[in-house]
Amino acid sequence: MALSLLMSDRPKSKIYGLPLGTNVAEAFASGFHDFCEGLSPVQIAKSEVFVNTARMQRSLREAFDRGPDSLVPRIKLLTDISSDPLFSGAETAPNALQLKLEISRLISSLLDAAPDIAPKSSLFPLTDSLVSLLDEMAEEGVSFEDLKSLDITDQSGHWSRALDFLKIVEPILDQGQIAGALQQQAVERQIEHWADNPPDHPVIVLGSTGSRKTTRILMKAVAALPHGAVLLPGFDWAMPADVWPELGKDGSSIQEDHPQFRFWNFLQEMDLSVVDVEQWSSCPAQHSPLNDLISLSLRPAPVTDAWLEEGPKLGELTVATETLSLIEAPSPRVEAEAIAIRMRYALQEQKTVALISPDRNLTRQVAAALDRWDLVPDDSAGVPLTLTPPGRLLCQVMDLFLPPMTAEKLVTLLKHPIVHTGNMDRGQHLLRTRELELLLRRSGKVSVDVETLGDFAERRRNSDPEIVVWLGWLKKAVFDNTVSPNAPLEDYLRHHIAIAEYLSAGPDSSEMGELWLEAEGRSVEQAITSLTEAAQSSGAVSLRDYTNLVRGYLANETVRNHDEGRPDLLILGTLESRVQSADLVILGGLNDGVWPPAPNPDPWLNRQMRKDVGLLSPDRRIGLSAHDYQQALSSKEVVISRSVRTADSDTVPSRWVNRLANLLSGLPNNHGPKALDEMKERGNVWVQAAESQLSVTEQPNPTHRPSPQPPINHRPKQLSVTKIKTLIRDPYAIYAEALLRLRPLNQLSVRQEYQLRGVLFHKILQHFTEAGLTADAEDELLKIAEKVLLKGCPWPHVRLQWESRLKSIIPAFLTQEAKRQDQRTKGYTEVRGKLSSDLPDFTLVGIADRIDLTNDGLAAIYDYKTGSLPSKPQQRHFDKQLLLEAAMQERGAFERITATAVKEAKFLGIGSKVAAVDAPLDEVSADQVWADLLKLITNWNDQDRGYSARIAMFKKSDIGNYDHLSRFGEWSVSDDAKPEPVK
Numbered sequence: 001m002a003l004s005l006l007m008s009d010r011p012k013s014k015i016y017g018l019p020l021g022t023n024v025a026e027a028f029a030s031g032f033h034d035f036c037e038g039l040s041p042v043q044i045a046k047s048e049v050f051v052n053t054a055r056m057q058r059s060l061r062e063a064f065d066r067g068p069d070s071l072v073p074r075i076k077l078l079t080d081i082s083s084d085p086l087f088s089g090a091e092t093a094p095n096a097l098q099l100k101l102e103i104s105r106l107i108s109s110l111l112d113a114a115p116d117i118a119p120k121s122s123l124f125p126l127t128d129s130l131v132s133l134l135d136e137m138a139e140e141g142v143s144f145e146d147l148k149s150l151d152i153t154d155q156s157g158h159w160s161r162a163l164d165f166l167k168i169v170e171p172i173l174d175q176g177q178i179a180g181a182l183q184q185q186a187v188e189r190q191i192e193h194w195a196d197n198p199p200d201h202p203v204i205v206l207g208s209t210g211s212r213k214t215t216r217i218l219m220k221a222v223a224a225l226p227h228g229a230v231l232l233p234g235f236d237w238a239m240p241a242d243v244w245p246e247l248g249k250d251g252s253s254i255q256e257d258h259p260q261f262r263f264w265n266f267l268q269e270m271d272l273s274v275v276d277v278e279q280w281s282s283c284p285a286q287h288s289p290l291n292d293l294i295s296l297s298l299r300p301a302p303v304t305d306a307w308l309e310e311g312p313k314l315g316e317l318t319v320a321t322e323t324l325s326l327i328e329a330p331s332p333r334v335e336a337e338a339i340a341i342r343m344r345y346a347l348q349e350q351k352t353v354a355l356i357s358p359d360r361n362l363t364r365q366v367a368a369a370l371d372r373w374d375l376v377p378d379d380s381a382g383v384p385l386t387l388t389p390p391g392r393l394l395c396q397v398m399d400l401f402l403p404p405m406t407a408e409k410l411v412t413l414l415k416h417p418i419v420h421t422g423n424m425d426r427g428q429h430l431l432r433t434r435e436l437e438l439l440l441r442r443s444g445k446v447s448v449d450v451e452t453l454g455d456f457a458e459r460r461r462n463s464d465p466e467i468v469v470w471l472g473w474l475k476k477a478v479f480d481n482t483v484s485p486n487a488p489l490e491d492y493l494r495h496h497i498a499i500a501e502y503l504s505a506g507p508d509s510s511e512m513g514e515l516w517l518e519a520e521g522r523s524v525e526q527a528i529t530s531l532t533e534a535a536q537s538s539g540a541v542s543l544r545d546y547t548n549l550v551r552g553y554l555a556n557e558t559v560r561n562h563d564e565g566r567p568d569l570l571i572l573g574t575l576e577s578r579v580q581s582a583d584l585v586i587l588g589g590l591n592d593g594v595w596p597p598a599p600n601p602d603p604w605l606n607r608q609m610r611k612d613v614g615l616l617s618p619d620r621r622i623g624l625s626a627h628d629y630q631q632a633l634s635s636k637e638v639v640i641s642r643s644v645r646t647a648d649s650d651t652v653p654s655r656w657v658n659r660l661a662n663l664l665s666g667l668p669n670n671h672g673p674k675a676l677d678e679m680k681e682r683g684n685v686w687v688q689a690a691e692s693q694l695s696v697t698e699q700p701n702p703t704h705r706p707s708p709q710p711p712i713n714h715r716p717k718q719l720s721v722t723k724i725k726t727l728i729r730d731p732y733a734i735y736a737e738a739l740l741r742l743r744p745l746n747q748l749s750v751r752q753e754y755q756l757r758g759v760l761f762h763k764i765l766q767h768f769t770e771a772g773l774t775a776d777a778e779d780e781l782l783k784i785a786e787k788v789l790l791k792g793c794p795w796p797h798v799r800l801q802w803e804s805r806l807k808s809i810i811p812a813f814l815t816q817e818a819k820r821q822d823q824r825t826k827g828y829t830e831v832r833g834k835l836s837s838d839l840p841d842f843t844l845v846g847i848a849d850r851i852d853l854t855n856d857g858l859a860a861i862y863d864y865k866t867g868s869l870p871s872k873p874q875q876r877h878f879d880k881q882l883l884l885e886a887a888m889q890e891r892g893a894f895e896r897i898t899a900t901a902v903k904e905a906k907f908l909g910i911g912s913k914v915a916a917v918d919a920p921l922d923e924v925s926a927d928q929v930w931a932d933l934l935k936l937i938t939n940w941n942d943q944d945r946g947y948s949a950r951i952a953m954f955k956k957s958d959i960g961n962y963d964h965l966s967r968f969g970e971w972s973v974s975d976d977a978k979p980e981p982v983k
Contacts, residue, residue, distance in 0.1 A: 014223055015267070017235025017277045020291050021634030023581035024207050024233050025056065027280060029063035033070060034281040035229065036202055043227075046201035047073035050081075050218070052208045055380070056579040060206070078208070078215060082186040096131075097553075098534035099178070101489070103127050104549075105539050106168045117161055123545060124552055126165070126603065133604050134169060136615055138180030140213045144170045146613050162604045184214045191221045202227040207578065209233070209627060210266040211620060220270055231280060233578060234631035236260050238295035244274045246300045255300040256619040257596075259627035289320035291634050297659045298630060311667045317675040321664070324633075326657075326676075327641040327683035329690070335643040336362055337690035338683075339586055340369035342639060343569060347375070351583035354570040356632050358597060358625070359589035363571050366588070370569070378565030380576040382558035385527060388520035391554050393418050394528075397500045398547045401483045404794030407440040408749040410448050410478065413503070422505035422513035429506065432470055435460065441745040446756065447794035450479055473507030485543050490535040492546045497528060523559035574628040585635040590642045590654040596625040629656050639683065702970035707946030707977035708735055715739070715940060721846035721884040724933065727940070728878050732949035736962040744961040757802060758866040760792045761910055762849065764806070765864055766829045769850060773821050777814055782807070805912065812914040824852035824860070828897060833885070835893035835930075842937045844893075848885050851897060858903035859889050861919075869907045869917040878952070880929065882907065882919035887930040902926060948977035 018027055028049075036044045051057050057075050064072045104127040111120050118126060137143075147166065150159070172178065194203075203222050209232070210216040222228040239260065247255045247264040255261055267273060293314055299306055314320065327342075329335035339355060343366070346353040357363055360381065367377055385391035396413045411433065413419065420429040439456055440448065453471050460467045481499055483492070504513030516525045531553060541549065572580055574595075589595055599618035602610070607618060632638065642653060653661070664672035716738040719727065727734050736742045764785045774780055785806050789799045821827075828851045836843040850862040863882060870879040882905040892899030902921060909915035924932075939945065949966040950973060960968075 014229040015270070015272065015277050016229060016231045016280045017237065017263075018231055018233050018280055019237055019634075020234050020294070020631055021636075022233075024231075024579055025059040025063040026581070028060065028206055028231060029067050031281040032073065035204075039202070039227070041071060043201040044071045044073070046199075047071075047204070048199075048201070049073045049075045049204045049206055050078050050208075050222070051075060051206050052078050052215070053575065053579065055576050056207050059579045073202070073204075078205075078218065079183060081190050081218075082183045095530075095534050097530055098537045099172075100127055100131055101534055101538040103130060103169055103172070105537065107165065108541075108545070110164065110168055114164070117164060120545075121548075124548055129603055130165060130169065133602075134172065134178050135180040138178040139184060140615055141184070142614050150609055150612055159609075166604070180214070184217075187214055187218050187221075190218070194221060194225060198226055200227070202229065204229045204231065206231045207233050209262040209624065211262050211616075211624060216266055216269060219266065223270065232263050232266075232277070234259070234627055234634075235263060235277065236291075236295050236630070238292045239299075241274050243299065243303055243306070246302050255302075256617050257622040257626060258300050259298060259623060259630045261623050262627075288634075289315055289317075290323065293317065293320050293663070294630055294633050294660070297663045298626065298656065307663055307666065311663065311672075312669060314667070314670055317664060317667060317670045317672045318678060321675045321679055323637045324679050325639045325682035325686075326679040327639060327686055328680065329641070329643045329687050331645060332362060332643045332647075333365065334687060334690045334694065335588070335641055336365035337369050337693055338686040339366050339588055339639075339641055340372075341689050341693065342584075342586065342686045343370065343377075344373055344375060346584045347566075347569060352568040352570070353584040353586065354572055354577065354580060354582035355586045355588055356572045356574060356577040356628075357588035357595065358574050359594050362589045367571065375569060376565050377569040377571045378567060379560070379571040381571070381573050382560035383520075385520075385524050385554040385557045385559060386551065388524065388559060389416070389418050390515055390521045390524040392416065393504070393515065394496070394500055394524065394554065395551055397496060397503065398550060400478055400481065400499070401496075401543055402547065404796075405448050405478065406749065406794050407437075407446055407448050411437045411440065411748055413478075414474075418514050419503050420506035420513075421515075422509035422511035423507070426506075428466075429470070432460075432464070432467060437748070438745070440748065442743070444746040444759075446749065447792075450475060453479075469507050473502075477503050483543055486540050487543075487546075488535070488540050489538040489546065489549075490532060492541070492543070493528065493532050493535060493550075496550070519561050520559050523557070524554070527554060527557045574625060577628060577632055581635065584637045584639070585632050586639040586641060587629065587632055588641045590629075590640055590657050592652040592654050595629070595654055596622040626656060629654075639686075640679075641683070703967045704978040705949055705971040705975045706732060706966050707948040707979045708732070708982045709943060709946040709979055710735065710739055710982040712941050712943055717841055718843040718845060721844060721881045721888075724844075724884060724936075725879045725881065727936070729952045729954065730950050730960050730962075731940075731947035732966050733960055733962050735947035736965055742962070742965070756793065758864075760788055760802070761806070761866050762864050763788045763792070765910065766849070769817075769827060769829055773814075773818060777817075778810055781810060781814070806910075809910060809912075809914050813910065816914065816916070820852065820860070820862075823854050825855055826853045827851070828853075828894075831894045831897065833888045833894035835888045835891055837934055837937075840934060840937045840941055842934070844884060844888065844933065846881075846885060846888065848889075848894060851889065851894065853897070853900065854903055856903070857900065859897070859900045860903050861885050861889060861905040862908050863906075864908050864910055866909075866911045868911075869909045869915060871917065872920040872923070874954075875917075876920050876923060878954075880933070883921070883924065883926070883929040884933065886919065886921060887926040887933075890926045891930070944979070946977065946979045951977070 018024055032047075033044075036047065049060065051060060054077065057077060060075050061072075064070070104123060107126055107130070108120075108123055111118060111123065137147075144166065147163075203225050205219050205222045208215055208219065210219050219230045223230045236259070244260070244264050247258050247261045248268070263277075264274070267276070296307065296310055296314065327335065327338050329338055339362075343353045343355065355363065355366060355377070363379065363381070367379060370377060386395060393413075393416050396409070396416060399409055400413070414433040414436070415430070420426050423429070436456055439459070440452075445452060453475060457467055457471050477499055481495070483495065501512060501515055504515035505511060506513065515521055531550070570580060570582060577585075587595075599621065602618070605613070605615065610617060633640075640657060642657065643651060645651060661676055664676040666672065716734065719734070719738070723734065764781070767784045767788065768781050771780065771784075782803075785803060789802060793799045793802065829849065831848045831851050832845075833848065834843060834845045848861055849864050852860040852862070854860055861882060863885075875881075875883060886902040886905050888894060889897070889902050890899060905919035905921060907917045907919075909917070950960065950963070950968060953960075953973075956973060960966075963969075
């Protein structure tokens with residue numbers, strides 16, 4: 001009603017358009033006093049300017065500060081209206097985080113009652129999308145009754161589930177507790193106030209495209225005020241007036257993905273046409289050749305045929321595009337490098353340069369490339385708190401709450417740069433951490449417990465008496481912080497922060513440590529404080545939900561260091577770019593799906609339902625992105641950049657780049673193809689520079705295939721039965737391990753590596769074999785497996801996989817095991833053996849997995865393998881483990897077992913299926929095996945024989961532990977080994 005009163009006797013509408021490529025803040029500031037001509041100083045001082053972003057607010061103030069001395073208007077955000085006590089009413093905008101927590105609690109209750117609706121893991125993504133939907137409904141004036149009235153003939157199943165969610169938040173929407181609803185109510189009160197008390201000073205809305213209904217209502221009201229005005233940024237003066245109606249005839253959103261659609265929609269609601277838009281005094285309409293070209297390339301689809309008629313009128317296109325370059329890089333990395341080099345070159349030319357891209361991966365790569373030259377850009381997006389040191393520490397502490405406690409978790413936490421910063425002896429802390437890591441790697445432990453720390457303390461007690469205090473601090477922080485599986489959110493937060501602060505301080509420290517220091521620490525602390533204040537709305541949550549909530553919350557919050565980046569080197573998002581200008585603008589990541597972004601999936605309403613109920617179309621975001629593209633492309637000098645291929649597939653150029661390229665290619669009489677080629681040539685200069693930068697300029701001289709020849713008296717006098725295969729296939733590995741005494745360290749995180757599975761399966765079968773077969777052998781084997789896997793494998797999902805694999809082979813294994821145990825009188829497991837020779841001087845050692853003494857007085861040797869089993873020819877020539885163990889048994893080399901002939905020796909496969917491969921004792925006797933070994937060792941006692949690398953690998957792709965030491969890759973297996981005497 002108030003708006004209709006204002007509109008009824010309005011003067012000539014004051015709708016202004018700022019041309020494309022104009023610096024909005026500078027243009028407004030320079031023309032503001034012309035607009036205020038004839039007004040008194042008091043009226044000018046009372047002027048109000050509404051902008052839509054805080055960055056625009058800052059830019060506008062800076063523009064007035066740079067200008068001549070004058071009265072400055074009051075610059076406000078559009079959202080300030082809802083916080084003004086005069087217009088906000090009794091309602092106060094709820095804390096956005098508090099609202100999310102309240103809605104998540106309601107959704108969690110629904111999922112608990114009806115788990116078939118959605119998985120519990122989707123709790124917080126559903127909460128975020130539902131809050132966005134409610135906010136949009138409030139701003140667009142869509143009620144819950146409007147949703148109920150939708151025709152759902154074709155999607156009743158989906159819609160019924162969606163309504164179940166929406167019903168639980170209907171009271172929140174009806175009570176107007178959504179920020180969008182409060183903004184709408186405040187705008188209505190503001191308009192009523194203006195209707196009753198028309199302001200005698202200028203009121204201006206600047207920089208908004210009117211994409212939201214509430215904003216459009218305010219813009220229409222402002223335009224109707226006596227001294228009101230609306231400035232539309234990036235207005236396309238080059239598009240003919242008769243083309244504008246094609247954007248949306250009769251108010252229908254036909255071309256909502258067009259960059260100028262929102263302006264046309266706003267003018268239609270004002271009962272105006274494009275000819276009613278006036279020029280801002282300081283920025284007359286510009287019909288530059290480039291703007292004309294861009295405007296024509298973006299014409300609405302129904303009138304794209306205008307290319308044929310208007311294209312030839314564009315004139316010489318090589319001139320129009322002389323400020324454009326097109327980078328088409330072969331990969332995202334080359335694209336980032338090319339952009340960084342171009343930005344650096346612009347700085348050398350004393351130019352300001354801005355990279356605009358919605359692709360955060362690309363902008364981070366560019367920032368990393370710039371760091372090579374100590375160039376720090378002013379990144380408007382900031383850094384997610386989860387990527388800051390304090391945020392990472394909080395996430396790592398949360399990982400402690402969730403079992404298992406792995407070596408990887410513990411060592412990563414202790415190495416964090418904030419841990420143990422409250423004490424002066426952080427160097428000693430890092431030394432102890434290193435020693436603990438070495439212990440864990442050498443022992444191969446993937447899980448850590450108090451017993452592990454006790455063993456470490458015993459090893460270090462004499463050399464480091466203070467280690468007891470350090471381990472006590474570590475034990476209290478890591479192992480004594482039992483957390484309830486369900487608790488109030490505020491209890492989790494209190495405990496979480498207490499542990500983080502305790503770790504940051506260090507043992508016996510009165511200082512807090514560096515957790516909350518610097519801008520990053522203060523931002524994380526502020527975020528946690530806000531979450532704590534809103535925590536009461538959540539109620540009790542599970543521990544898993546708590547970690548997901550905090551991790552997601554911190555990932556969505558960012559921190560910027562305003563003093564760190566250079567003011568002439570900018571990285572901007574598309575929203576921030578609307579109020580910034582630079583001498584050189586680089587549009588990065590212009591591939592479809594990136595710019596414009598792919599529409600976000602909507603779990604609530606499909607495209608047609610959104611249209612029927614009056615909500616925003618998914619094409620709205622595309623249209624806004626198109627406007628950002630058109631505005632940025634009209635800058636002084638522009639580089640368009642894209643990668644031709646990602647890591648796994650070819651890319652598709654952005655639809656706008658395709659349109660521009662197609663238009664140029666279709667205008668040969670205007671030298672369009674030549675203009676396009678020149679754009680690519682200018683861009684290719686930077687691609688070539690990037691590829692040169694990334695390539696190795698100085699190729700190192702490749703080394704030869706090594707074959708060291710150590711003195712005879714230093715060559716190994718003892719090897720295990722499993723190392724004989726290594727001596728035959730890769731002698732260099734024996735040289736590195738036995739002579740250089742280099743031992744490969746185990747990974748902290750073994751995960752599902754076959755080595756861990758093999759070790760644990762060996763233990764399972766060892767315990768089972770020692771216990772002997774019983775009537776319920778299958779149950780006994782499963783119990784042993786559960787116990788061993790629980791202790792040795794810290795990952796529950798991996799344990800389940802391995803238990804499942806073991807269950808599948810148990811019947812076949814027990815069938816064969818029954819036959820083996822029927823034939824034996826006694827069995828031995830993990831039997832150590834040693835067999836020596838005087839000539840040559842050599843000792844063979846080994847541990848047999850299992851040796852059975854059979855009923856006929858012979859021995860049977862078995863070795864368990866979870867991987868592939870060696871064939872008989874492989875055993876005959878390379879993998880001689882079982883043959884050597886047979887020779888040792890016949891010579892009485894094994895402890896507790898007298899010398900006996902060997903009846904059989906087998907590899908028992910316990911992988912995906914049960915299998916067995918016999919050792920070729922029928923082809924070669926144990927005596928012959930021993931003789932062959934002594935001959936092999938004798939040959940190695942030749943000074944001229946070197947330990948050559950990789951001389952008989954099973955496959956070329958096999959990876960050795962010492963390939964990096966031998967610099968394999970600089971030489972190939974076809975190269976001859978070069979003997980190298982070693983003193």
